[in-house]
Amino acid sequence: MELNETITEAMGTLRINKLRTILAALGIVIGIGSVIALISLGQSSQKSVTDQIESLGSNLLTISPGAASSGNVRGAVGGGTTLTYDDAKAILTSTSITTVANVSPELSKRSQVTTGENNTNTQIYGVTPVYSEVKKIEVENGSFITERDLASLTKVAVLGPQVSEDLFGEGTNPIGKTVRIEGKAFKVIGVTKEKGGTGFNNQDDMIYIPLTTAQKVLYGQNYLSSISIEAKSADVMVAAQDEIGYFLLDRHNITDVSKADFRIMNQSDILSTASSITSTFTSLLSGIAAISLLVGGIGIMNIMLVTVTERTREIGLRKALGARKKTIITQFLTEAIILTFGGGILGIILGVLISFILSKTMSLPFTISFGAVVLAIVVSGATGIIFGWYPAKKASDLEPIEALRYE
Amino acid sequence: MIRISKVSKIYTTGDVETKALDDVSFEIKKGEFVAIMGPSGSGKSTLMHILGALDRPTLGTYILDGENVENLSDDELADIRNKKIGFVFQAFNLLPRTSALKNVMLPLSYAGTPKEKRVSVAEKYLRMVGLSDRLNNTPSQLSGGQQQRVAIARSLVLNPAIILADEPTGNIASTQAEEIMAIFQKLNNEGHTVIMITHEADIAEHAKRIIHIRDGKLVEDGNGHSQRVVKFEARNPKS
Numbered sequence A: 001m002e003l004n005e006t007i008t009e010a011m012g013t014l015r016i017n018k019l020r021t022i023l024a025a026l027g028i029v030i031g032i033g034s035v036i037a038l039i040s041l042g043q044s045s046q047k048s049v050t051d052q053i054e055s056l057g058s059n060l061l062t063i064s065p066g067a068a069s070s071g072n073v074r075g076a077v078g079g080g081t082t083l084t085y086d087d088a089k090a091i092l093t094s095t096s097i098t099t100v101a102n103v104s105p106e107l108s109k110r111s112q113v114t115t116g117e118n119n120t121n122t123q124i125y126g127v128t129p130v131y132s133e134v135k136k137i138e139v140e141n142g143s144f145i146t147e148r149d150l151a152s153l154t155k156v157a158v159l160g161p162q163v164s165e166d167l168f169g170e171g172t173n174p175i176g177k178t179v180r181i182e183g184k185a186f187k188v189i190g191v192t193k194e195k196g197g198t199g200f201n202n203q204d205d206m207i208y209i210p211l212t213t214a215q216k217v218l219y220g221q222n223y224l225s226s227i228s229i230e231a232k233s234a235d236v237m238v239a240a241q242d243e244i245g246y247f248l249l250d251r252h253n254i255t256d257v258s259k260a261d262f263r264i265m266n267q268s269d270i271l272s273t274a275s276s277i278t279s280t281f282t283s284l285l286s287g288i289a290a291i292s293l294l295v296g297g298i299g300i301m302n303i304m305l306v307t308v309t310e311r312t313r314e315i316g317l318r319k320a321l322g323a324r325k326k327t328i329i330t331q332f333l334t335e336a337i338i339l340t341f342g343g344g345i346l347g348i349i350l351g352v353l354i355s356f357i358l359s360k361t362m363s364l365p366f367t368i369s370f371g372a373v374v375l376a377i378v379v380s381g382a383t384g385i386i387f388g389w390y391p392a393k394k395a396s397d398l399e400p401i402e403a404l405r406y407e
Numbered sequence B: 001m002i003r004i005s006k007v008s009k010i011y012t013t014g015d016v017e018t019k020a021l022d023d024v025s026f027e028i029k030k031g032e033f034v035a036i037m038g039p040s041g042s043g044k045s046t047l048m049h050i051l052g053a054l055d056r057p058t059l060g061t062y063i064l065d066g067e068n069v070e071n072l073s074d075d076e077l078a079d080i081r082n083k084k085i086g087f088v089f090q091a092f093n094l095l096p097r098t099s100a101l102k103n104v105m106l107p108l109s110y111a112g113t114p115k116e117k118r119v120s121v122a123e124k125y126l127r128m129v130g131l132s133d134r135l136n137n138t139p140s141q142l143s144g145g146q147q148q149r150v151a152i153a154r155s156l157v158l159n160p161a162i163i164l165a166d167e168p169t170g171n172i173a174s175t176q177a178e179e180i181m182a183i184f185q186k187l188n189n190e191g192h193t194v195i196m197i198t199h200e201a202d203i204a205e206h207a208k209r210i211i212h213i214r215d216g217k218l219v220e221d222g223n224g225h226s227q228r229v230v231k232f233e234a235r236n237p238k239s
Helices: A003-016 A018-054 A085-093 A147-152 A161-168 A211-218 A234-251 A267-310 A312-320 A325-361 A370-396 A400-405 B044-051 B074-083 B100-110 B115-128 B144-156 B174-189 B227-235
Strands: A060-065 A100-114 A119-127 A139-142 A156-159 A178-181 A184-192 A206-210 A226-231 A262-266 B002-013 B016-028 B033-037 B059-064 B085-088 B162-166 B193-198 B209-214 B217-223
Touching: A003 A018, A003 A325, A018 A267, A018 A325, A018 A370, A060 A234, A060 A267, A085 A100, A085 A211, A085 A226, A085 A234, A100 A211, A100 A234, A119 A161, A119 A211, A147 A211, A156 A161, A156 A178, A161 A184, A178 A206, A206 A211, A226 A234, A234 A262, A262 A267, A267 A312, A267 A325, A267 A370, A312 A325, A312 A400, A312 B074, A325 A370, A325 B074, B002 B044, B016 B044, B016 B059, B016 B217, B033 B044, B033 B174, B044 B059, B044 B162, B044 B193, B074 B085, B074 B100, B085 B144, B100 B115, B100 B144, B115 B144, B144 B162, B144 B174, B162 B174, B174 B193
Parallel strands: A119 A206, A156 A184, B033 B193, B033 B209, B085 B162, B162 B193
Antiparallel strands: A060 A226, A060 A262, A100 A119, A100 A178, A100 A226, A139 A184, A156 A206, A178 A184, B002 B016, B002 B059, B209 B217
């Protein structure tokens, strides 16, 4: 019998018991659907995280303060008060450091921001003009912090587009308007261009003010929460890390490297850590989804075994009329493969739909992995062969006389 | 055409050996119409399975159309059943929810006949059994007699050496049974070899030759219309 006839016949048989066919295929639909959805979701969150980190540039170093050691007690990294604006200036002007292009000292804190009508809680960044260059921030509307603002401690603010929308509503130009940060009035002088991103450190959800204003007017503290360093190129990252490290140790009068009161991290460390975390999650979730696919496959096998038993007489008749073993195997295997393959196709559609909805609700980029779809098609076909083989073999091995006698 | 020599079939259940057939020999020539008779448990079904290449003899040889069946593989047996034997069963054994035409086409598709030819051949034989207006009816839409006529058409499509009918009228009303027997007689008159298993004497009488089986042994091999047939019927109140 030709292949298309075998398929037509198998479809006909499957149509006879519609509910059973649908229920059997449902296991595969759910299995494939969840594999696709979870792989896509994992990949889009990975993409979102790496995009965010990469958008900062690959030749970026971040110096974070470590709490100064007092005896054997050491505070948490980032919580310290050991970095100052002077440290940043010194790194830039030092003759012993040759690999650094830009130094951006930063002081960031979360604060309540109000306009009188609306209010939001967001991250306030005290920065210098060079910040926009180091962190690849572009101003969409208005201007960024200038040296003059820094020198005269002006109360001006540059809003991220998210903040602007939260405070003034979509489509309103906030330039010239006033926002109150911790009760102090700041004039809005610019809005940054949307970068896209979510969650922690979303660069669209920030307010930039002059560093000096942040230190002296707003928070009354002299230290920094971090210094971002732009190296001259990606090739000199290690050299830059060493130069700055020894320079700061010297400046802070620390001789023992293990007692350093700061940490220097480079961008690729952060990137690889972040992506290894997300890819571990992706494989873990896909593994769980694969178990549901396995369960679906067992369901198919179960249904096919029932079918073979039910159709014992038919198999006996077909053998009496001259069907070879191979013909019987092909017939039952085709039914199983149509079940799993059809289920697989529906599963892909379901999975794409789920990941689309999830990516919208979690505001992640919507990605469908071509590889995952191909894998799903191959796996669903293979499931049919693996779990359909035994029932089909069992059918073909029936003795024609026994099968004809079967009631 | 058919030569059965010293054929025995022994079933072993645990230590107990049951001889379903015991040293049976006979020949059937081309164009014969033979009835095989015997009460239930006589071994006539076993004989039918061996004749139909559904089973292999334990001892002895079976030569069908010049071919020794005993050493053939499962697939070779399948081909013999497909091309050399036309089966007609007591329970019709048509595929349910499948049209008469498709049922008749089934052996042709196993023989690898091209699709267009399958349809025309199947139509030809359905016309021959008088069902040309029932091509697309499924078995449930046909009477018992009509279903058996579909089964006969199916047995004929590959022009087999023998037509093997197992109690062909067993499930059919007696008026329709006569029609079925008329078809077999017509086929025989056209030169087909027909072997029919039955326990009904009046059905067996349509045959030209009757082989009696009892306890696995061939007890009588003679012409139809014999006195012994009547006697046999008397011993067998069931028929």
